[in-house]
Amino acid sequence: MKITVRPGGIAQTSSECIILGIYEGERSLEEPARVVDRASAGMLQEIMQSGDFKGERYRSFLLYKPREIVARRIMLVGLGKRKDCTLDKIRGAAAQGARAVRDLGLHELLMPATFARIPGVPQTGIIRALAEGVMLGLYAFDEFKTTNERKKKNVIEAVTILVENAQELQAARDAARKAAIIARAVQVVRDLVSRPANSATPAFMARTAKTIAKTSGLVCTVLSPSQAKKLGMGCFLGVAQGSREPAQFIVLEYVPAKAQHADTIVLVGKAITFDSGGSSLKPARGMERMKDDMSGGAAVLGIMQAAAQLKIPLRVIGIVPATENLPGGAALKPGDVITSLSGKTVEIITTDAEGRLILADALAYAQRYKPHAIIDLATLTGACITALGNDVAGVMGTDEQLINKIKEAAAATSEKIWQLPLWDEYSELLKSDIADIKNAAGRDAGAITGGCFLKEFTGKTPWVHLDIAGPAWTEKDRPYLPKGATGFGVRLLVHVLENWGKKGYIKGEKVNR
Ligand code: BES
Ligand code: MN
Ligand code: ZN
Numbered sequence: 001m002k003i004t005v006r007p008g009g010i011a012q013t014s015s016e017c018i019i020l021g022i023y024e025g026e027r028s029l030e031e032p033a034r035v036v037d038r039a040s041a042g043m044l045q046e047i048m049q050s051g052d053f054k055g056e057r058y059r060s061f062l063l064y065k066p067r068e069i070v071a072r073r074i075m076l077v078g079l080g081k082r083k084d085c086t087l088d089k090i091r092g093a094a095a096q097g098a099r100a101v102r103d104l105g106l107h108e109l110l111m112p113a114t115f116a117r118i119p120g121v122p123q124t125g126i127i128r129a130l131a132e133g134v135m136l137g138l139y140a141f142d143e144f145k146t147t148n149e150r151k152k153k154n155v156i157e158a159v160t161i162l163v164e165n166a167q168e169l170q171a172a173r174d175a176a177r178k179a180a181i182i183a184r185a186v187q188v189v190r191d192l193v194s195r196p197a198n199s200a201t202p203a204f205m206a207r208t209a210k211t212i213a214k215t216s217g218l219v220c221t222v223l224s225p226s227q228a229k230k231l232g233m234g235c236f237l238g239v240a241q242g243s244r245e246p247a248q249f250i251v252l253e254y255v256p257a258k259a260q261h262a263d264t265i266v267l268v269g270k271a272i273t274f275d276s277g278g279s280s281l282k283p284a285r286g287m288e289r290m291k292d293d294m295s296g297g298a299a300v301l302g303i304m305q306a307a308a309q310l311k312i313p314l315r316v317i318g319i320v321p322a323t324e325n326l327p328g329g330a331a332l333k334p335g336d337v338i339t340s341l342s343g344k345t346v347e348i349i350t351t352d353a354e355g356r357l358i359l360a361d362a363l364a365y366a367q368r369y370k371p372h373a374i375i376d377l378a379t380l381t382g383a384c385i386t387a388l389g390n391d392v393a394g395v396m397g398t399d400e401q402l403i404n405k406i407k408e409a410a411a412a413t414s415e416k417i418w419q420l421p422l423w424d425e426y427s428e429l430l431k432s433d434i435a436d437i438k439n440a441a442g443r444d445a446g447a448i449t450g451g452c453f454l455k456e457f458t459g460k461t462p463w464v465h466l467d468i469a470g471p472a473w474t475e476k477d478r479p480y481l482p483k484g485a486t487g488f489g490v491r492l493l494v495h496v497l498e499n500w501g502k503k504g505y506i507k508g509e510k511v512n513r
Contacts, residue, residue, distance in 0.1 A: 001138065003131050003159045003180055005113075005173045007166045011039045015071040015110035015160065019097035021090070022048075023082045023116075024055035032112040036074060040066035044076075055079060058092060058479055060100040071110060075100055079116055088414035090116045091129040095137025095480035098156060102138060108158040109134075113172060123168060124175035127161060131176045132491075134159055135183035136480040141194040178310060182494050185306035186487035188212070192298035193472065193485035197274035197291040202322035205271055205294065206248040209301055209320065213252060216308040223249035233365075234339040235346060235357040240323040242278050242331025242351075247323035249362075250297075252304045254316045263373075263500065264315040266366040267304070267493065270355045270378035271297025271322035278325045278351030279333050292485060293355070295472035296377035297322055299489035303497070306490065312497045317369050321358040325351070337435045341365060342457050347435040355380045356439060356453045363457040373402050374463045375496075376454065377489045383446025384467040392416040393471050393488065396451035399462030406464060409495035415488055417466065420448050427452040466492075 010018065010032045020033055029037055029044060037044035043066060047053050053061035057080030064073055077097040079085050094111065101109045111134075113127050134156075142150050163172045192200060192208060206222045213220035228237055228249050240247035250271075256262050271294035276282060282290070297320040304318040332338070336348045338357075342364040346357065355378050366374050384394040395417040397403050403419060410417045426448045429441035437456055441449040451465050468488050477483040 001135065001156055001159060003134070003161065003176050005127070005161045005163060005169065005176045007164070007169055008162050009164070010035050010112050010162060011069050013070060013110060013162060016106045016108045017073040017075050017101045017104070017110070018071045019075045019077060019094070019101065019109055019111045019115070021079045021093050021116045022053075022055040022076050023079050023085070024057070025081065026055070030114070030117065032114050036066060036069060039068040053078070057089065058096045060097060062100075062104070085116060085118060086414070087118065087121065087125060087129045090118075090126060091133035091136075092479035094130045094133030098134040098159070099137050099479070102154045102156050105154050107156060109156060110160045110162060113161055113163045123163070124171050127172050127175040128179040130161060131179035132183050133480050135180065136186060137482070139187055139190055139482055141191060141484060144196070181309045182306050182491060185302035185494070186490045188305060189295075189298045189302035189487035189490055190485040192301070193292050193295050193487070197324070200273055200291065200294065201245045202248040202271070202273055202324065203246065205273065205297060205301075205320065205322040206250050209250045209252055212301055212305045216305050218304060218308050219253040219255070221251045223251070231341060232339065233341045233361040235341070236321050236323065236361040238332050238336070238338040238348075239278070239325055239354045239357050242328040243324035243326040244328070245273070245324050247321070250320040250322060252301070252318040254304060254308045254312075256311065256313045256315060258313065259315055262313055262315045264317065264369055264371045265497065265500070266317045266319060266369055266371040266374045267300045268319045268359060268362045268366060268374060268376040269297035269300030270294070270359055270376070270380065271320045272325050272355060272358070273322060275325045275352070275354065276327060278354060279327050279331050280350040280352040281327055282352060289473065292473045293379050294322065295379050295468060295485070295488070299377050299468070299487065299493075302487065302490045303493050306494045307497055310494070310498065314497060314500055316497065317366070317371070319362045319366055321362045323358060325354040340457065344437060344456065345435040347432040347438040349438050349440040353440040353450070356450055359454055360457040363454060363463070367459055367461065371461055373399070374458060374461050375402075375406075375466070375493065376464070377466045377468055379469040379472050380467045381447045381450045381469055383450070385470040387420070387447055388418050388470060390470040390474065392418050394447045394451075394467035395419050395464060396422050396448065396467070397462070397464035398422070398455060398458065399464065402462045402464050405496050405499075406466075406492070409492050409499070413491040413495050415492040416471070417492070420451065422448065422451050422455055427455070
């Protein structure tokens with residue numbers, strides 16, 4: 001799909017279908033809608049007064065061939081009440097409109113940049129939301145459908161965003177280009193997470209990382225199991241020893257143009273390509289979902305692609321330890337003691353707390369880059385879902401400033417997070433009788449004890465952990481989050497990287513709404 005931005009009037013531009021946003025319950029129409037209303041002898045006003053369509057959020061309504069309008073159709077999309085309208089609702093409305101146009105079997109659509117307005121938000125912000133909404137909403141994973149079914153599927157090939165003022169064209173094009181880079185990165189992540197575990201193996205993750213490196217200008221290094229062994233990655237290899245698939249320790253490096261002055265950020269992502277629980281086998285029910293246990297690692301690959309394409313002025317390193325967690329004859333057993341890359345010994349209480357083991361070695365490895373900050377993403381605990389539900393990630397860490405940066409990004413992107421504490425009382429629960437630390441405490445505060453375990457391997461570097469077990473996957477179908485893999489974390493952390501040096505609150509939305 002291609003997104004083009006060009007100047008032009010809404011009534012004079014030809015298209016299969018225009019998408020227009022409509023606020024709920026307003027007597028006077030906003031600019032693009034007013035133009036359409038006038039050109040159609042008051043048809044829009046009549047529809048709204050009749051009550052057939054009132055602008056209810058995400059409802060759509062099709063108009064056919066309005067007089068004096070060059071476009072063939074108009075898809076009205078409800079924005080809901082003006083006072084509740086946020087960038088996120090605009091993203092959703094654009095997605096919903098695009099999906100409705102696709103479902104008509106059309107291949108092209110047009111939207112005005114004045115689709116919606118939010119006081120204090122520049123038009124470029126609206127354009128980014130529109131472009132993201134369309135690309136994310138139209139996403140579908142059909143690689144494993146038979147070719148016949150795939151051929152029958154409707155696709156939108158071209159999207160045009162119209163700007164009225166030619167002077168704003170360059171900034172508008174730039175906004176659409178950035179949005180497309182980010183949305184494409186989200187799509188890459190969704191593809192990886194959706195892919196079944198018999199195809200998305202650790203080796204597949206490594207191949208994908210190498211492809212991304214080649215096409216986006218990154219350096220990719222993959223450590224083999226024997227190299228990881230030489231370094232002393234006992235935790236990473238401990239998890240891998242129950243599987244026949246060779247583990248892959250993936251490192252991507254992005255070096256910006258003026259590297260000497262750039263801060264270094266390390267992103268670490270958990271990539272368990274399938275989590276059966278290992279010897280501490282999970283119950284069979286719902287186990288198929290555990291193909292998504294590489295969502296953190298996939299997000300890191302996506303973020304690295306976007307960071308390089310956006311030419312972010314930071315040195316960004318992505319570390320993705322990838323392995324399966326299976327109960328083979330050689331698998332770890334409860335009670336085993338293993339030695340991490342940091343030198344700390346770990347008593348295995350349950351082999352199902354495997355994510356923190358592979359991250360322990362990845363976090364220790366991250367220290368080599370002397371980073372200013374480390375951020376990890378992991379589908380770490382079911383307990384985080386119990387605490388915060390399916391739509392919200394848990395955030396924990398050792399640096400309030402870094403946490404605040406992420407909170408700001410959450411507010412701006414609507415990728416929701418909520419902070420949990422890492423007090424010493426919780427770390428106490430991880431004391432082992434035989435080793436330096438054990439890999440699991442009791443049932444209480446499971447998301448937090450997971451975070452406390454990771455903290456032991458972060459040294460003095462400012463560090464934040466995002467537990468994305470809930471939001472990495474959605475069973476609900478939502479406008480720009482179709483059912484399945486969400487790509488959570490990409491929009492959030494690209495925003496953090498884009499605004500790294502900037503101070504202050506970012507306009508757009510209120511915190512954590
Ligand atoms: N990958 C799971 C966490 C998970 C569970 C993600 C459900 C998404 C949905 C993780 O490896 C795991 O099994 N965690 C255990 C930790 C416990 C044994 C300390 C858990 O949450 O039960
Ligand atoms: Mn597990
Ligand atoms: Zn897991």
